[in-house]
Amino acid sequence: MSEVLKIFKIGGGIIDDTAQLSQFLTELARVPERKIVVHGGGKGASQMLQNLGIEPQMVQGRRITDAATLDIVTMFYAGKTNKQVVALLQQNGVNALGLSGADGNVIRATKRPVKDVDYGFVGDIDEHSVETGLLQNLLRAGLTPVFCAITHDGQGQLLNTNADTIASSLARALAPFYQVELHFCFEKDGVLADVNDENSVIAQITPGQYQSLKASGVIAAGMVPKLDNAFAALEAGVERVVIENALKINEPVKTILCRS
Numbered sequence: 001m002s003e004v005l006k007i008f009k010i011g012g013g014i015i016d017d018t019a020q021l022s023q024f025l026t027e028l029a030r031v032p033e034r035k036i037v038v039h040g041g042g043k044g045a046s047q048m049l050q051n052l053g054i055e056p057q058m059v060q061g062r063r064i065t066d067a068a069t070l071d072i073v074t075m076f077y078a079g080k081t082n083k084q085v086v087a088l089l090q091q092n093g094v095n096a097l098g099l100s101g102a103d104g105n106v107i108r109a110t111k112r113p114v115k116d117v118d119y120g121f122v123g124d125i126d127e128h129s130v131e132t133g134l135l136q137n138l139l140r141a142g143l144t145p146v147f148c149a150i151t152h153d154g155q156g157q158l159l160n161t162n163a164d165t166i167a168s169s170l171a172r173a174l175a176p177f178y179q180v181e182l183h184f185c186f187e188k189d190g191v192l193a194d195v196n197d198e199n200s201v202i203a204q205i206t207p208g209q210y211q212s213l214k215a216s217g218v219i220a221a222g223m224v225p226k227l228d229n230a231f232a233a234l235e236a237g238v239e240r241v242v243i244e245n246a247l248k249i250n251e252p253v254k255t256i257l258c259r260s
């Protein structure tokens with residue numbers, strides 16, 4: 001039986017709140033299995049862009065990334081946010097190593113082709129382009145890789161890539177080598193039947209139920225690409241996919257996705 005590997009994606013509101021981020025990482029340090037962390041930071045990046053006089057533009061949950069935006073999100077995700085997460089993990093006794101997709105050539109992507117929308121410097125992760133050998137060596141050495149939402153194209157170009165997609169791609173690529181658990185951690189207790197009622201967590205969702213929850217609008221906004229990525233990972237051999245509150249990862253309330 002292969003080892004368990006837990007991949008935690010942390011996003012949105014929590015990453016920009018140092019007290020909550022610190023609480024999440026303290027809980028994470030209590031998880032005994034091998035782990036990888038993937039962080040977003042989209043909300044904070046939008047705030048920083050606005051502070052610098054650039055109006056953020058999102059289409060279907062993805063950021064239109066021109067050259068100036070790429071410079072700023074690279075500084076924000078791969079610099080400040082990534083190093084802050086690494087430092088807080090070190091404080092908690094976890095030997096974390098911060099990475100973008102360019103470091104060690106771990107994640108290659110292709111600039112999204114222009115169709116109806118020109119997303120600019122946004123990268124889609126190429127199938128079979130995750131350097132799993134290096135990741136296995138890092139994990140074997142007891143390190144916890146911490147990924148930001150920046151990848152590269154192998155030709156010297158950095159690309160902005162959605163953090164949920166990075167987490168899902170890593171999970172799929174590593175599924176042949178580990179029993180991978182993919183955890184999407186955010187500020188709600190799980191997928192909610194009523195987005196305004198924290199007590200309405202749906203304990204389990206099948207692909208069929210997901211389609212009807214999406215059609216009825218119960219699951220909307222950022223939750224749709226997140227769950228699309230999540231079900232794709234499950235179909236590609238990831239053992240378990242969980243949607244949960246970042247501050248309650250060691251508590252039982254959460255949503256677990258089912259294959260059927």
Ligand SMILES: Nc1ncnc2c1ncn2[C@@H]1O[C@H](COP(=O)(O)OP(=O)(O)O)[C@@H](O)[C@H]1O
Nearest residue numbers: 011012186188191192195218219220221222223
């Ligand atoms: N049924 C639902 N259950 C939970 N959250 C939902 C639901 N429908 C829509 N959402 C919204 O989706 C958001 C999460 O998506 P997003 O902001 O993209 O994630 P992240 O914070 O991980 O980047 C939640 O904060 C919530 O406002």
Ligand SMILES: CC(=O)N[C@@H](CCC(=O)OP(=O)(O)O)C(=O)O
Nearest residue numbers: 011012040041042062063149163
């Ligand atoms: C291409 C694209 O949209 N990239 C995302 C990367 C950050 C991210 O995914 O952050 P959250 O997980 O916090 O939303 C962005 O710039 O917003």
